[in-house]
Amino acid sequence: MIETNKKFISVRNLIKKFEGRIVLDNINIDIQQGETFVIVGGSGSGKSTLLRTMTGAIRPDQGEVYYDGKDIHSMEEDEMDKFRKRFGMSFQNSALLDFLSVEENVSLPLVEHTRLDQKLISIIAKMKLKLVGLQGFENYQVSQLSGGMRKRVGLARAIAMDPEIVFYDEPTAGLDPVVCAVVDQLILDLTKKLNLTSVVVTHNMESVFRIADRIGMLYKGKMLQVGTKEEIQNSTNPVIQQFIKGEINGPIHLNEDVIDR
């Protein structure tokens, strides 16, 4: 067991290959409790793979992901399942179960992992929906909701079990600028109100500068730089400058854009 402070997330020497191609190349990150850490990078940079490796959905080829000093990838599946109750995840496509109602979706982790009374679960689900501004939508079907509302239901589900850490995969992808700002504000509010540690993967730079405490820039599977907003904005690295300014000319070429896993 390595020396890591309590409730910190530590990614150590992470390597992941898909069919021989290196997707994550020796990644090292330390995330403090209560901070919002944003992983940025273009499509195919490996940021979704990194997030999935941190949630335990993908096993790395080498390296460790420590929570509280424990490496989740050395755990058995049962132990990992128990550990997963400590974090929530908001998915790019919301990933709500479409055969359940909004309230049933939010209640699902509570129904599955607790022995609380159904009435109490319903009250908690309503509270969580209120936190994301969706009170009154409990009995709606997922198919009746707009993209932004689905994201918010996904957020409510992610915080249903009062997690310590919430992972967000592209929380603002496909949303209009106003809804983007609403979701960003929600992430900030939830992080403060619930004292969460947030790990966000995105390539929406406006969003990044609104919510991030620290930013890690991933490029071709390597962590180019980790720093505060100011440090990233003032970075002398041409790749980072091209990426945050969204310029066509620079070291990043479109033909390097590969499948995002």
Added chain:
Amino acid sequence: MNFFENIGINIRNWLKVFSDISSLFFATVYWSVFGVFHRKPVNFKTVFEQMVYMGLQSILIVFFVTFFTGVVIAMQLAPQFQKMGAVFYVSSMVSIAICRELGPVLTALVIAGRIGAAITAEVGSMKVNEQIEALETMGINPVRYLAVPKFLALLIMLPCLTVLGDASGMFGGYVVGVNSLHISPGLYAQTTFKFLSLKDIYTGLSKPFVFAAIISMVGIYQGLKTKGGAVGVGQATTISVVTSFILIIIADCILTGIYFFINF
């Protein structure tokens, strides 16, 4: 060399599929039986909903397929028996053919087409929309949450549908026998049950349990393996139905062989 390499690769792939489906089956049975000891008992509400969807809503299609099969068998057999002057034996031939073989197999094939495809399409869409990953991230075992209710519902409903299929197949034969071959209803019924032994019924009714396991496991396995969006879901659904069809016929042959050789 390439030819033999291909054969080797294909055999290895098929063995991998077989071992994956077997482990899915054991995991499903494990969670069905021992889930309660992990404080995760079977969700009977979901099982019941699935039973309604898989069973009640399949009644009409099973009835039509087996009824007309009964009609066809009676019409095909009638001229042969008429030549021998023993036309009333049509009834016993229809009942034995339906109860031992055609009722269980045709019902299973119809359900593989209707329910096996639906299971794969549903689970496959969940896979490509990250819903399966969401379940895993929430610490919810997808096999326990999705596979167990579908497996149990089909395990209960397929034998029930087979009984219905047997009855409607025999009714199809009866309609031809009484109306077209002019066998009296009493004689038709008497001949039907005179030659139909209990063995014919229970060997026939043991098969749907195996077929139910095949349809549900293949359906869920292909769903969980789905990749690549809408096209992937379509491909997985096709593979699921084709694999179920082939495995049902093979399992039927093996089971019939076992009953034949041990004279069961």
